Amino acid sequence: LNVVLVLHLSLHMLLNPAVVQKPWKNSQGLFQDGDVIIGGLFPLHYQPPAIDHDFTQLPHYNPCTGLEYVPLQYIYAMVFALEEINHSTMLLPGIKLGYHIFDSCGRPPWALQSGLFLCLCVCVCVFQISYLSTCPCLSDRLQYPNFFRTIPSDIYQARAVAQVVIRFNWTWVGAVVANNNYGYMAVFQEEIQGAGVCLAFVETLQRENIISDARRAALTIQSSTARVILIFTWYTDVRELFLQLVTDRQFLASEAWSTSGDLVQNSVTSKVANGVLGVATRSSAIPGFESYLRRLHPIHHPDDEFLREFWEVEFGSPISTLKVTYNVYLAVYAAAHALHSLLCPIKDSSSENNISTCSSPKQIKATEISNKTGSLDCERCPLELWSNAKRTACIPRQLDFLAFNETLGITLTTAAVTGVTVTTVVFVVFLHYRHTPVVRANNSELSFLLLVSIKLCFLCSLVFIGRPSVWSCRFQQAAFGISFVLCVSCLKVKTIVVLAAFRSARPGAEALIRWFGPGQQRGSICLLTCIQIIICTIWLSLIPPVPRQDLGFQGSKVTLECAMVSVVGFCLILGYIGLLACTSLILAFFARKLPDNFNEAKLITFSMLIFCAVWVAFVPAYLSSPGKYTVAVEVFAILASSYGLLFCIFAPKCFIILLRPERNTKKYMMAR
Structure with a gap:
């Protein structure tokens, strides 16, 4: 078991989707092995290198520059606290805490x-x-x-800053805030409502453009009549703002910079910062920490790159306030006490002072099940099982598939079933009126x-629903592929008949229709369908789909699915259907303006457009759907395309047969 304690990682850094390709061995950091590893992220540098944004290669982030002394102090507060805990006999006895510390650079990509x-490390x-991290959203x-x-x-x-403004009766206030969640200006504005306080302006500072943003904010402050300026931002941003020689204003400081010793070291910023009023977090002395800092030397820590850089930049930098450093110290001890409760729950009455005994995490197996309450020795459930609610036994995992008795099924x-019924009704109507001109034409x-x-297309969709088996996995794709090829072949031949009938009406082309008579029509449909049957037979004979249990993650449902050992056969089935559909669409499009008494091409064109649109949309939806929803997507595509063909081609004819019988005459058809 390894534990990560991320001491500082702002919310906007967590949400940034930057891709990192930098090798581990080239990273800068501070490392110490141990039984439990504590991770730390600190904004140690503030100047990021230039990034190549020409998108010709994968992103690569070089180390930042511009060492900050205060965050360096935070790092050694963490190391100091860990060394104290490792030497303690009361807290985590027998457990050595290690650390992996990195520089976040205060920027999303580096963080x-x-x-x-x-x-990757722990x-x-x-x-x-x-x-x-002070954002209220994190609560x-x-x-x-x-x-x-x-x-x-x-x-x-x-709220505190708002009360200060109200207490001093400052009614005209300007604000400079960080371009992130820090400061929570909304609360400040709520507090000053009704108190006669108004905001003259609100300027934002973005770390990536701090110099230009600081210059713009300084100009706004100087040109404004507001004499009181509230600044909610990080101390390095304030430093850039004060370097613009913003004078003759009363500044209200947030805790991030109100007690920053960094601002008084520069003659320009110290002059501007003189007389700042602000709020600060509570702090306390860390016994022995100042002496620890003064003893640090690169000779004793040859692997400490941060310390070596500090000594190279400046020797003997004065120690500034410990208000935030104390928070780091508290954070390490908070993690240690949490680990103590986890690893040292048993009191040893035989030992002196009744000290807790700790179990090394290298020995606390994955906590899955145990028949003893509070036991440290647990057993992992097999993949096909999961633990019950009390974690005392392994029980079978719930099976998940597209079932007939669930809402989706x-x-x-x-x-x-509705599609089958409607198709049957249309078939009966056409059979009863088979001698009428609309049906015969x-x-x-x-x-x-x-x-x-x-009707077969509607029926084949039912094979996809229910628990997968060897029979259903083989039959469903074959039924789907053959049914749709038969359907599209009929449409293709119908369109060819329309074209042949129109061409044969021209002088000298009377024999054209005889070359494509009923026998040739049946033969064409049979040939086109047989090609699909051959594809399905070869595929299902060599590498057919097989039922499989997708175990997924431990503790999740077991998905039963028909797994395709090879997708080549499925792609050939879909590709062949698509080829026939596209050629039918092209032929119907060319025949759409032929005389109406022969022409069914307009209806076929529209139905083929719907058909193609459904199956083009099917491919990405099928590939991105998980588990049983993959099957549901295919069933939906089958039903949608089948309904499209049924209604587009047969609904207008049934309308004339049943509701407009006066149009169902030879005279009317010829008149058109």
Whole structure:
């Protein structure tokens, strides 16, 4: 078991989708092995290198520059606390805490890169404790159940600053805020409502454009009549703002910079910062920490790149305030006490002072089941089983497939049965009126065969529903492929008949229709369908789909599915159907303007457009759907395309036969 304690990783850094490709061995950090690894992220540098955005290669982030002394102090507060705990006989006795510390650079790409390095290094990210993340949004236990912090939410400092403004009767105030969630200006504005306080302006500073943003904010401050300026941002941003020589204003400081010793070291910023009024977090002395800092030397820590860089830049930098450093110290101890409760729950009455005994995490197996309450020795359930609610026994995992008795299965089954019923009704209507001009004019034999094939398409969708078996997995794709080829072949031949009939009406082309008479029509449909039958036979004989259990993640449902050992056969089935559909669409499109007494091409064109649209949309939906929803997508595509063919081709004819019988005459048809 390894534990990650991320001491500082702002919310906007977590949400940034940057891709990190930098090798682990080239990363800069501070490392110490141990039984439990504590991870730390600190904004140690503030100047990112230039990034190549020409998108000609994978992103590569070089180390940042511009060492910050205060975050360096935070790092050694963490190391100091860990060394104290490792020497303690009361807290985690027998457990050695190690650390992996990285620089986040205070920027999303570098912070995400360092966070990924931590995960690669210690494998498991159990919880996070922040010493500096003050966003109120992080208090939401539903969204962030594993996030904790040793610094108050911004809500409290926003309310405090608002009360200061109201107390001093400052009614005209300007504001400069960070372009993120820090500061929570909404709370400040709520607090000053009704108190006679108005905001003259609100300027934002973005870390990536801090120089230009600071210059713009400085110009706004100087040109404004507001004499009181509230600044909610990080101390390095304030430093850039004050370097613009913003004078003759009363500044209200947030806790991030109100006590920053960094601002008084520069003659320009110290002059501007003189007389600042602000809020600060509570702090306390860390016994022995100042002496520890003064003893640090690169000779004794040859692998410490951060310390070596500090000594190279400046020797003997003065120690600034410990207010945030103390939060880091508290965060490490909070993690240690949590680990103590986890690893040292048993009191040893035989030992002196009744000290807790700890179990090394290398020995606390995955906690799955145990028949003893509070036992440290647990057994992992097999993949096909999972633990019960009390974690005392392994029980079979729930099977998941597209069943007839669930809502989705019932809906699809109802749609399929309805389609079969409607197709049967249309077939009976056409059979009863088979001698009428509307039925005869559009090749009644092919119409009946087309209705049979559409009915088969509706029926084949039912094979996909239910528990997968060897028989159903083999039959469903074959039934689907052959039914739709038969259907599209009928439409293709119908369109060819329309074209042949029109061409044969021209002088000298009387024999054309005889070359494509009823025998040739049946033979063409049989040939086109036989090709699909051959494809299905070869596929199902060599590498057919087989029922398979997808175990997924431990503790999830077991998905029963028909797994395709090879997708080549399925792609050939779909490709052949698509080829016939496209050629039918092209032929119908060319024949759409032929005389109406022969022409069924307009209806075929529209039906083929719907058909093609459904199956083009099917491919990405099928590939991206998980588990049983993959089957549901295919069933939906079958039903949608079948209904499209049925209604587009046969609904206008049934309308004339049943509701407009006066149009169903030879005289009327010839007049058209």
